Amino acid sequence: MTERRVSEEQMTERQAPGREPVGGWATERRVAEKEAGGHPRHALAPLLTAPVRLSVMAALVAAEKAEFAFVRDLVEISDSVLSKQLAALEEAGWLEVRKVRAGRRVRTWVSLTGEGREAYARHLAALRAITGGG
Amino acid sequence: MGKRGTAVGETGIGAEAARRALGRVSGVEAVARWRGGWYGRYLWVYAAGQLLLVPMALLWHGPVPSGVYGLSQLALVTGLSLYALRQPVVRRGLGRTVGAVIGVWGVLFGASVVLGLTVWRESPVFAAVAAVCCALPPTVGAWCEGRRAG
Numbered sequence: 001m002t003e004r005r006v007s008e009e010q011m012t013e014r015q016a017p018g019r020e021p022v023g024g025w026a027t028e029r030r031v032a033e034k035e036a037g038g039h040p041r042h043a044l045a046p047l048l049t050a051p052v053r054l055s056v057m058a059a060l061v062a063a064e065k066a067e068f069a070f071v072r073d074l075v076e077i078s079d080s081v082l083s084k085q086l087a088a089l090e091e092a093g094w095l096e097v098r099k100v101r102a103g104r105r106v107r108t109w110v111s112l113t114g115e116g117r118e119a120y121a122r123h124l125a126a127l128r129a130i131t132g133g134g
Numbered sequence: 135m136g137k138r139g140t141a142v143g144e145t146g147i148g149a150e151a152a153r154r155a156l157g158r159v160s161g162v163e164a165v166a167r168w169r170g171g172w173y174g175r176y177l178w179v180y181a182a183g184q185l186l187l188v189p190m191a192l193l194w195h196g197p198v199p200s201g202v203y204g205l206s207q208l209a210l211v212t213g214l215s216l217y218a219l220r221q222p223v224v225r226r227g228l229g230r231t232v233g234a235v236i237g238v239w240g241v242l243f244g245a246s247v248v249l250g251l252t253v254w255r256e257s258p259v260f261a262a263v264a265a266v267c268c269a270l271p272p273t274v275g276a277w278c279e280g281r282r283a284g
């Protein structure tokens with residue numbers, strides 16, 4: 001079900017609305033189906049093939065929310081690198097960044113969205129399948 | 135790749151790289167879970183406080199003891215609240231656990247005070263049993279948190 005939904009998403013992302021893609025609808029569907037049901041590497045999320053981004057997701061997956069500094073220290077990266085990675089993941093709709101004022105301090109909280117958790121779980125399942133363990 | 139990041143791509147990742155990625159991820163997840171287990175430490179302190187404060191409430195009467203009890207309870211709750219507020223990570227489902235522990239503790243503490251001031255007044259045995267009963271919810275909660283945090 002999820003694979004079908006992903007395939008449909010992919011198809012809508014590839015073409016302008018209402019326009020037949022190059023090679024026709026049938027070819028487009030065949031490609032999407034092959035991608036969804038073929039080698040497990042096709043189920044990997046390209047955004048998470050970057051080790052830092054995958055580690056950021058791993059740091060957040062067990063948490064309702066975590067502070068920016070906590071993630072930075074855990075993943076062992078600089079503020080600017082983390083900001084950049086968070087922006088990419090936020091743009092994908094996989095996490096949310098919220099700034100909360102606590103007295104004179106502003107705390108930056110980061111949390112995964114439901115979509116982000118699903119993407120992370122799918123990515124890990126694909127990695128396990130590639131290693132032959134899943 | 136689409137803007138949403140869900141599109142499938144040709145990553146060409148091999149089994150060894152996948153194994154390394156999984157190992158790295160499980161290490162990060164384990165540390166994050168451990169750091170998210172602070173509520174277990176909170177509950178151990180709270181449980182220890184109950185062993186002292188419940189007998190104090192049931193056996194030590196008068197305005198001065200009541201004041202000492204109130205201040206001790208306030209100090210414990212304030213200290214633990216400050217500790218909780220300073221934590222950089224909140225584990226998933228913590229709200230439910232806090233609600234369950236505080237709810238059960240509240241019922242047991244209320245029953246202990248009512249019974250200790252009416253039926254078993256000035257009874258050290260009842261005070262000891264009540265202290266253990268009131269310490270039980272935070273102890274069970276702390277044990278569960280410890281297991282969850284690994």
